[in-house]
Amino acid sequence: MVSKVLLVGIAVVAAGIFALPATVAMFEGQHKWYPTDITSGGDEIGVPCVKCHADIAAELATDITPGDGGDGAQRGHQLVGCEGCHISGVNATATAGLGHAEDAISGGMKCSASCHADGYNGADNKSRGIGGTFHAAATVECVDCHNNVSFGSETHDVEGQITGEKAAHKPFYEAAVAAQNMSGANEACVGCHTHVRVNITWTHPQDMKFDANEDEYGTWTIENFEGTGTVTVETSGQ
Numbered sequence: 717m718v719s720k721v722l723l724v725g726i727a728v729v730a731a732g733i734f735a736l737p738a739t740v741a742m743f744e745g746q747h748k749w750y751p752t753d754i755t756s757g758g759d760e761i762g763v764p765c766v767k768c769h770a771d772i773a774a775e776l777a778t779d780i781t782p783g784d785g786g787d788g789a790q791r792g793h794q795l796v797g798c799e800g801c802h803i804s805g806v807n808a809t810a811t812a813g814l815g816h817a818e819d820a821i822s823g824g825m826k827c828s829a830s831c832h833a834d835g836y837n838g839a840d841n842k843s844r845g846i847g848g849t850f851h852a853a854a855t856v857e858c859v860d861c862h863n864n865v866s867f868g869s870e871t872h873d874v875e876g877q878i879t880g881e882k883a884a885h886k887p888f889y890e891a892a893v894a895a896q897n898m899s900g901a902n903e904a905c906v907g908c909h910t911h912v913r914v915n916i917t918w919t920h921p922q923d924m925k926f927d928a929n930e931d932e933y934g935t936w937t938i939e940n941f942e943g944t945g946t947v948t949v950e951t952s953g954q
Contacts, residue, residue, distance in 0.1 A: 763852070765798040773798075789909065801861070802853040857900030878904075913954040922947045 750763045766773040776794060793801075864873035878889045885904065892904035907914050921943020929937045 762799075765802075765853075769798075798853075801856050855899045858902055858905040859900060862905075875901075911954055913952065915952045916950070918947075918949045918951065920947055920949075921945060 776798075778790065859875045862872055862874045864870050864876070870876075877883060879886055883889075885908075888907075889901050889904045892898075892901040892907075895903050897903055898906070906912055922945030923943065924941070925944045926941045927937075927939055929939075931937070
């Protein structure tokens with residue numbers, strides 16, 4: 717009887733040796749931490765965005781569109797990398813490429829001190845990053861960077877231009893601002909400037925109507941322009 721109890725005890729201990737690690741740690745690697753300081757250096761620099769956002773990283777890494785000249789929108793956003801928009805516009809003392817230092821987080825680049833000496837968007841970074849008003853990453857508006865202050869040129873005053881009196885896409889931009897799907901007017905920016913598929917239902921007048929009256933002196937008065945009827949067209953583009 718004693719021998720049986722001893723054998724059972726040995727079996728329990730042996731099983732415990734193999735089972736115990738599984739009960740203490742559910743996942744392999746869960747006790748190996750990434751540095752939380754994205755400027756800490758070494759083989760790992762912060763939490764790799766690509767770990768969860770591999771689909772987005774793949775889009776961002778897409779080959780530059782032929783004719784982009786190497787300095788176009790795709791390359792520009794590759795150089796900035798994930799954190800250039802969504803974290804802090806990290807400063808760097810080294811420069812490479814278009815004045816950007818290599819970034820191990822996104823596989824792209826990070827903002828250089830030569831462009832953003834005072835931090836993200838040329839401003840104080842206190843509201844961004846650890847201890848700021850968000851954790852890990854922020855939702856941002858395209859115009860946070862694409863403005864005349866960041867680029868130092870009125871040519872890049874996107875918001876001022878697209879809300880101008882004669883801007884054809886002003887209603888589209890303002891409707892995007894009012895929408896709640898993305899930050900600011902990003903729906904308009906993304907809808908036009910990226911390869912996201914856009915499905916549109918257009919409803920507009922079918923005919924033009926106006927009054928043309930000639931007086932006894934042969935002078936014509938053209939007035940009361942209006943559209944009549946309705947045409948609905950559906951389009952899809954990518």
